[in-house]
Amino acid sequence: MKQYRKVLSIILLISMVFTLGLVNAEEEKVLNIFSWEGYIDAQTLEEFTNDTGIKVNYSTFNANEEMLLKVQGTPGEYDLILASDYALNTLRKDDLLYKLNKDLLPNYKNIGEGYLNKYYDENNEYTVPYTAGTPVILYDPAVVDFEITGYEDLWDERLNDSIVMIDDARNIIGITLKTLGHSFNTTDEEILKQAEEKLAKLRPNIRSFNYDSPHFDLISGECSVGYIFSSFAMIALNERPDLKVVYPKEGLGFGIDGLVISKEAPHPENAHKLLNYLLEPKIGARIAELQYYMSPNAAALELMSDEFKNSPIINIPDELLKDAEFIQDIGEYESEYQSIWQRFKLL
Structure with a gap:
C-alpha cells in the first residue's frame, strides 16, 4: 500500500510538473512594439487588445539609425519592429530577425505582388510590408516667386531661411547626390566629399529640421518650402490647397516601411497575431487612409x-515610380553618411 501511494505521488508530481510546463510554454498576453510615434494608430491597437486580450507596449524611436543601435544592443527587448526597408535589411544581414511562420499568417495572401521579393527580403521570409511612399517638394507659390521643378532649386539663394526638411540623413544627402547625377546609395568617397561640400551650401536655406510633423511649418506659413514625405504633403494640402506639389525632375526616392519580428522576441506568437490582424482588408484600408500612404494590402x-485611391500624391503615378530609387543598406558607409549629416547640422 505504501509502495502504491509512493507511485501515485510520483505520478501526481510528474503530472503537476507537466501541466506547469504547458502553462509556462504559453506566451503571456503581452506584445512589445518598436516604431515611430503614432505609426500604428491607437484605435487599431485597442481593437486588437479587445479581440485578443494581448496588451501592447508601444515604444518609439526618432530615426532608423536610433532603432538599429537599440535592437543590435538589446535584441530581446522587442517583439515587433516597424521601420524603413533599408534598416530592416541591416537587421536581416545581422541575423537579428525571426523567420515568419506563414501558417500563422493566413492574411499574408493579401499583400500585393508589387511589394514582394524586394531587395531587403528577396524570399519573403521576414517582412510584412506596412506602407509605402516617397518624399516630395511642397511650396507656397504666393511666397516663392519662381517655379520649383527639382532638388537643385532648393539651393536657390531666394529660399534663404525658408525650407523645412525631414530630419533624415539618407534622404537629404541622397537628394544632394541626385543633383550631382549620382545614386541615393553612392559609396564613392570622392563623390561623397563633393556632396558634403554642396550640402553645406544648402544650410542657409533651411529654417527647420522635422521628421515627425514638418507639415505644420508649411500650414502655418513658418516655412514656404518643404521637402517632406508624401503623407505629410497630403495633410498640408488638406489645410492649404494653395500649396503646390513637385515631383523632382532628378528622380524620386521610394521606400517601403515594414514589420519584422526580432529573432529574440519574447512573444513571437503574439507578434504573428498582430501581423495577421494588420493584414485584414478593413484594417489595411483604415491604416492607409489614416497615414496617407500607399498600401501594400491589395485586398484593402x-x-x-x-x-x-485617385490621389496622385498618395498613390504616385506609375510613370514616376518606374524610375524611383530605393534607399538601400550601404554597410560600413552608413557611418560616413551619419558623420556628414552631423557636421552639416552643426553649420
Missing part, C-alpha cells in the same frame, strides 16, 4: 475611398 484597395 476596394475598401478605400475613390478620393484616396
Whole structure:
C-alpha cells in the first residue's frame, strides 16, 4: 500500500510538473512594439487588445539609425519592429530577425505582388510590408516667386531661411547626390566629399529640421518650402490647397516601411497575431487612409475611398515610380553618411 501511494505521488508530481510546463510554454498576453510615434494608430491597437486580450507596449524611436543601435544592443527587448526597408535589411544581414511562420499568417495572401521579393527580403521570409511612399517638394507659390521643378532649386539663394526638411540623413544627402547625377546609395568617397561640400551650401536655406510633423511649418506659413514625405504633403494640402506639389525632375526616392519580428522576441506568437490582424482588408484600408500612404494590402484597395485611391500624391503615378530609387543598406558607409549629416547640422 505504501509502495502504491509512493507511485501515485510520483505520478501526481510528474503530472503537476507537466501541466506547469504547458502553462509556462504559453506566451503571456503581452506584445512589445518598436516604431515611430503614432505609426500604428491607437484605435487599431485597442481593437486588437479587445479581440485578443494581448496588451501592447508601444515604444518609439526618432530615426532608423536610433532603432538599429537599440535592437543590435538589446535584441530581446522587442517583439515587433516597424521601420524603413533599408534598416530592416541591416537587421536581416545581422541575423537579428525571426523567420515568419506563414501558417500563422493566413492574411499574408493579401499583400500585393508589387511589394514582394524586394531587395531587403528577396524570399519573403521576414517582412510584412506596412506602407509605402516617397518624399516630395511642397511650396507656397504666393511666397516663392519662381517655379520649383527639382532638388537643385532648393539651393536657390531666394529660399534663404525658408525650407523645412525631414530630419533624415539618407534622404537629404541622397537628394544632394541626385543633383550631382549620382545614386541615393553612392559609396564613392570622392563623390561623397563633393556632396558634403554642396550640402553645406544648402544650410542657409533651411529654417527647420522635422521628421515627425514638418507639415505644420508649411500650414502655418513658418516655412514656404518643404521637402517632406508624401503623407505629410497630403495633410498640408488638406489645410492649404494653395500649396503646390513637385515631383523632382532628378528622380524620386521610394521606400517601403515594414514589420519584422526580432529573432529574440519574447512573444513571437503574439507578434504573428498582430501581423495577421494588420493584414485584414478593413484594417489595411483604415491604416492607409489614416497615414496617407500607399498600401501594400491589395485586398484593402476596394475598401478605400475613390478620393484616396485617385490621389496622385498618395498613390504616385506609375510613370514616376518606374524610375524611383530605393534607399538601400550601404554597410560600413552608413557611418560616413551619419558623420556628414552631423557636421552639416552643426553649420
